[in-house]
Amino acid sequence: MIPKLELHLHLEGAAPPALIRDLAARRHIDISGIFDERGRYKFTDFAGFLAVYEAATSVLQSPEDYARLTRAVLEDSADQGVVYAETFLSPDFCGGGDLSAWRDYLAAIEEAAAQCAAQGGPELRGILTCVRHFGPERAKRAALCAAETAGRFVTGFGMGGDETVGAQKDYAWSFDCAREAGLGLTTHAGEWRGPQEIRDALQDLGVTRIGHGVRAIEDLALVDELAERGITLEVCPGSNIALGLYPDLRHHPISELDRRGVKVTISTDDPPFFHTSLTREYEGLHAAFDWDEGQFMRLGHTALDAAFCDTDTKARILKKLESTA
Numbered sequence: 625m626i627p628k629l630e631l632h633l634h635l636e637g638a639a640p641p642a643l644i645r646d647l648a649a650r651r652h653i654d655i656s657g658i659f660d661e662r663g664r665y666k667f668t669d670f671a672g673f674l675a676v677y678e679a680a681t682s683v684l685q686s687p688e689d690y691a692r693l694t695r696a697v698l699e700d701s702a703d704q705g706v707v708y709a710e711t712f713l714s715p716d717f718c719g720g721g722d723l724s725a726w727r728d729y730l731a732a733i734e735e736a737a738a739q740c741a742a743q744g745g746p747e748l749r750g751i752l753t754c755v756r757h758f759g760p761e762r763a764k765r766a767a768l769c770a771a772e773t774a775g776r777f778v779t780g781f782g783m784g785g786d787e788t789v790g791a792q793k794d795y796a797w798s799f800d801c802a803r804e805a806g807l808g809l810t811t812h813a814g815e816w817r818g819p820q821e822i823r824d825a826l827q828d829l830g831v832t833r834i835g836h837g838v839r840a841i842e843d844l845a846l847v848d849e850l851a852e853r854g855i856t857l858e859v860c861p862g863s864n865i866a867l868g869l870y871p872d873l874r875h876h877p878i879s880e881l882d883r884r885g886v887k888v889t890i891s892t893d894d895p896p897f898f899h900t901s902l903t904r905e906y907e908g909l910h911a912a913f914d915w916d917e918g919q920f921m922r923l924g925h926t927a928l929d930a931a932f933c934d935t936d937t938k939a940r941i942l943k944k945l946e947s948t949a
């Protein structure tokens with residue numbers, strides 16, 4: 625039960641299958657095809673993953689559904705010893721990108737998160753995301769939702785979705801808009817495309833964090849640049865292995881990136897989809913690289929430094945990290 629921080633967690637991607645099945649049954653939506661015989665999410669490749677993800681998300685149709693989802697996800701996080709998490713929220717899935725609808729979803733999510741925190745659970749903050757394969761115009765609507773609701777809970781803006789669609793620079797307007805609103809910036813890069821995508825993200829979007837970024841390892845000059853600039857990678861080893869990027873943890877570059885001075889952190893991305901949890905990630909890294917409690921605590925501090933929350937929150941989380949150490 626090492627205290628943990630998680631920076632890369634898609635809220636819908638963390639939805640327990642039982643919750644999704646229950647909502648589908650209440651709404652008479654047949655999504656039985658997305659589950660295997662054990663009731664787990666079923667897909668074979670990244671395109672299939674995105675399709676299952678969107679089918680599962682389609683049953684989440686109201687602010688109340690998202691409040692329920694938030695509570696379920698935070699209960700799971702609490703079980704993993706998480707003291708602080710940032711979750712990706714997409715206005716496209718919460719009201720179709722409409723600002724007024726988004727405000728209703730946000731209020732429900734924020735209230736659920738505040739209740740969990742008041743009961744001693746993890747503190748949660750939101751990073752609004754645009755969906756890359758929905759295109760730049762819809763991304764602008766997501767960015768405007770982010771800018772309009774930036775504050776204590778909404779602390780960042782990012783981009784998820786299919787990295788092979790378009791270019792990072794196509795979304796520069798949205799990231800500029802979010803930056804002007806004072807939001808922290810991150811984007812998925814260096815997962816399905818190589819090192820150039822990471823360079824583009826840094827240059828064209830001005831992000832300080834990269835979602836995944838693991839394929840930087842294919843360009844050691846870029847690895848040095850990431851280390852020198854203090855760019856933080858939100859690394860999700862189990863996700864990379866489940867989607868076939870690497871055969872197993874021993875072949876995963878997280879340890880080499882860390883050894884070369886890159887700021888790495890550990891997250892689960894979409895845990896029930898990849899049959900993982902943060903505790904399982906820690907156990908796997910311990911087994912593969914002999915990482916010990918000191919190493920995990922060091923990475924916890926890296927994550928806290930890179931978190932998009934305010935300094936008061938950081939001070940509070942630091943106390944939790946140190947008091948439970």
Ligand SMILES: [Zn+2]
Pocket residue numbers: 632634784812835893
């Ligand atoms: Zn992700």
